[in-house]
Amino acid sequence: MTEKQIACCIDFSENAEAAFVTALEMAEKYLAKLLVIHVLPQVVNPVLTAEWVLPEEPNKNNLILKLEERMQQEYGDRIDDKVDYQLIVLDGHVSTEILTFLNENPVDIVVVGSYGLTGMGLVFFGSVAKRISYKAPCSVMIVRDREKIKDKPE
Numbered sequence: 001m002t003e004k005q006i007a008c009c010i011d012f013s014e015n016a017e018a019a020f021v022t023a024l025e026m027a028e029k030y031l032a033k034l035l036v037i038h039v040l041p042q043v044v045n046p047v048l049t050a051e052w053v054l055p056e057e058p059n060k061n062n063l064i065l066k067l068e069e070r071m072q073q074e075y076g077d078r079i080d081d082k083v084d085y086q087l088i089v090l091d092g093h094v095s096t097e098i099l100t101f102l103n104e105n106p107v108d109i110v111v112v113g114s115y116g117l118t119g120m121g122l123v124f125f126g127s128v129a130k131r132i133s134y135k136a137p138c139s140v141m142i143v144r145d146r147e148k149i150k151d152k153p154e
Contacts, residue, residue: 003108007035015113019143023111034085039094095131109139
């Protein structure tokens, strides 16, 4: 493998954590740059499902700053100084923004969790991992939470 840039899509879910750990291991092994991407989703009508809550702050810039801080705390602080990385917050439709980013940047492989949303979110929005795997201009690795795989009955 000759990966120079590895993108990892995160949404702060357990599956995103599994994807991050895998992407970080790959970046360390191949001395590649790690791009950790989070997309601030479009505001969703709260009538659709009780799972979605509108942001308390109408100022999108403050929301993006808070997301950047959270990404640094949950992901950036865990990355070794030897790994070149960048934390990226995009804004819009999740799979569309990720695919646009992948088309505009020289990414060799993108690592995503098998799913992030649960329940009604999947019914309304489908699987971001599925869309990315079909349309990405680079290789795609879909990672499952290792602990949940161990716990599944055969």
